[in-house]
Amino acid sequence: xxxxxxxxxxxxxxxxxxxxxxxxxxxxxxxxxxxxxxxxxxxxxxxxxxxxxxxxxxxxxxxxxxxxxxxxxxxxxxxxxxxxxxxxxxxxxxxxxxxxxxxxxxxxxxxxxxxxxxxxxxxxxxxxxxxxxxxxxxxxxxxxxxxxxxxxxxxxxxxxxxxxxxxxxxxxxxxxxxxxxxxxxxxxxxxxxxxxxxxxxxxxxxxxxx
Amino acid sequence: xxxxxxxxxxxxxxxxxxxxxxxxxxxxxxxxxxxxxxxxxxxxxxxxxxxxxxxxxxxxxxxxxxxxxxxxxxxxxxxxxxxxxxxxxxxxxxxxxxxxxxxxxxxxxxxxxxxxxxxxxxxxxxxxxxxxxxxxxxxxxxxxxxxxxxxxxxxxxxxxxxxxxxxxxxxxxxxxxxxxxxxxxxxxxxxxxxxxxxxxxxxxxxxxxxxxxxxxxxxxxxxxxxxxxxxxxxxxxxxxxxxxxxxxxxxxxxxxxxxxxxxxxxxxxxxxxxxxxxxxxxxxxxxxxxxxxxxxxxxxxxxxxxxxxxxxxxxxxxxxxxxxxxxxxxxxxxxxxxxxxxxxxxxxxxxxxxxxxxxxxxxxxxxxxxxxxxxxxxxxxxxxxxxxxxxxxxxxxxxxxxxxxxxxxxxxxxxxxxxxxxxxxxxxxxxxxx
Numbered sequence: 202x203x204x205x206x207x208x209x210x211x212x213x214x215x216x217x218x219x220x221x222x223x224x225x226x227x228x229x230x231x232x233x234x235x236x237x238x239x240x241x242x243x244x245x246x247x248x249x250x251x252x253x254x255x256x257x258x259x260x261x262x263x264x265x266x267x268x269x270x271x272x273x274x275x276x277x278x279x280x281x282x283x284x285x286x287x288x289x290x291x292x293x294x295x296x297x298x299x300x301x302x303x304x305x306x307x308x309x310x311x312x313x314x315x316x317x318x319x320x321x322x323x324x325x326x327x328x329x330x331x332x333x334x335x336x337x338x339x340x341x342x343x344x345x346x347x348x349x350x351x352x353x354x355x356x357x358x359x360x361x362x363x364x365x366x367x368x369x370x371x372x373x374x375x376x377x378x379x380x381x382x383x384x385x386x387x388x389x390x391x392x393x394x395x396x397x398x399x400x401x402x403x404x405x406x407x408x409x410x411x
Numbered sequence: 412x413x414x415x416x417x418x419x420x421x422x423x424x425x426x427x428x429x430x431x432x433x434x435x436x437x438x439x440x441x442x443x444x445x446x447x448x449x450x451x452x453x454x455x456x457x458x459x460x461x462x463x464x465x466x467x468x469x470x471x472x473x474x475x476x477x478x479x480x481x482x483x484x485x486x487x488x489x490x491x492x493x494x495x496x497x498x499x500x501x502x503x504x505x506x507x508x509x510x511x512x513x514x515x516x517x518x519x520x521x522x523x524x525x526x527x528x529x530x531x532x533x534x535x536x537x538x539x540x541x542x543x544x545x546x547x548x549x550x551x552x553x554x555x556x557x558x559x560x561x562x563x564x565x566x567x568x569x570x571x572x573x574x575x576x577x578x579x580x581x582x583x584x585x586x587x588x589x590x591x592x593x594x595x596x597x598x599x600x601x602x603x604x605x606x607x608x609x610x611x612x613x614x615x616x617x618x619x620x621x622x623x624x625x626x627x628x629x630x631x632x633x634x635x636x637x638x639x640x641x642x643x644x645x646x647x648x649x650x651x652x653x654x655x656x657x658x659x660x661x662x663x664x665x666x667x668x669x670x671x672x673x674x675x676x677x678x679x680x681x682x683x684x685x686x687x688x689x690x691x692x693x694x695x696x697x698x699x700x701x702x703x704x705x706x707x708x709x710x711x712x713x714x715x716x717x718x719x720x721x722x723x724x725x726x727x728x729x730x731x732x733x734x735x736x737x738x739x740x741x742x743x744x745x746x747x748x749x750x751x752x753x754x755x756x757x758x759x760x761x762x763x764x765x766x767x768x769x770x771x772x773x774x775x776x777x778x779x780x781x782x783x784x785x786x787x788x789x790x791x792x793x794x795x796x797x798x799x800x801x802x803x804x805x806x807x808x809x810x811x812x813x814x815x816x817x818x819x820x821x822x823x824x825x826x827x828x829x830x831x832x833x834x835x836x837x838x839x840x841x842x843x844x845x
Binding site: 254255257283284305306307309327339341342371372373374375377394397405408409410411 | 422439440441443457487514515516517518519534536537538539540553575576577604605
């Protein structure tokens, strides 16, 4: 894995693209959202200060999933009427991108799954059954969420989204999935709920008094 | 590469939009609502809007003070919220209490308490599968089957502290409990969501120890849905019973092989009763026979040709040399017939007596039969055979032993069944026959 180094076009601070799958990053000094264009790097926006966020995970947190080590490269922070959640972009040693979601300290690891037929949004409501990759899922929640901010390196450009619809899927066998209707065709992520302890996370944030 | 270190999250305080008092936030940014300790208003921690102005008539003091930490499953958990919830069954309200526990890395757990019974409750990240068990509704989760116990509509009647959702007094949920003691699988259904959780039964003492609460926990009353049976989860000692029973049968077999069981005497006799209402005849005396060996038992057996009649045999076993006698008697009766197309029999044509300790020597029997005189009929001559055997297996203890062995498992089973009966009396199925 080669690290691409450059400087922030806004403030001149050093910028690293540590993950080859990343197509977007944020400057940790001036919060500019940066996208490489050809040989150059372009500022496409600026992240507002992230609201008080209490995920124990942070950029460069390391962990193990399914016997493979991963590192946290970036995140998207969402908010809906009943709170917020983080989708941490994790990159495994072999370069594979995945997502570690932290919704009020309930954790799940998912991977994007392409080539599945996803029904259009109006056909989806809680209780609807869908089969992806040979597994039967049930739609458990439909969430209208807003995008609050991004941080670090992401595998796609993601900085100007407003109100989005997310579908949560669960299976009898403990599998978990999400459909993200912000794109056309929608994005499908499949994975499973995970226990905090099983991820063997290192380089976590500290909490006063804990 | 350097980066700006993120500030360490600290315990924060909000200003109550209703009364201006300070609301401490122990759940960092994760709690979505918090209750003002001064005016009991519920505040949205993000918009700082008053969600509900809550005027409780009486304040409820949580048994575990909010802010107290305890150790569960190797992790520290801090009590940050408290609510009282209520269900109504046949116009009676039952109230229980729930503590919201928080750990910034592990998230939320809950402790529930009802009548001194506690449960350590963890939300699950999955979908249990519906099934049936013993004819009842059931749910399967992680290879364990939970039997449906109760459905009730729970409403929140009192709140304190912080919650990971926007709590309001009066909010309701349909709660379904499924049990596999000591665990309980519960679902809570609101308008738009079903959440599942797993509870593990805890005693008040365990909770008091974990959270270092001073004093004694409230005593547990009655039997709780997923309280483990003190009479064992699986066996009531039946396995042990079968082992002992097997051993007893082996001992019986060994005894019958090892014991001498020698026939000392056998002879046929006839008895012609003299006329009269209670026909009693002269006693007969058998030839002398030899009883040998150690002092042991003797079995005297009478075999008759009785047919719808009875006879009584007065007998004595007498030592020819010493004159020592053993007196005994046996009533033998055999009846049969056909009634309503069904044939029936009652009694037996033969009977026997075992005399426990008879020294060796030369003996004879003195026998005096009696028969019932049937009015208007000439008395019938009865044939009978006498058999005397020495050193017979004495089986009585071998029949008593299994009965004695039965006592512990039967009592245990009875207690277990009665415990389960009392458990299910609190369920949605109380009063029904299953």
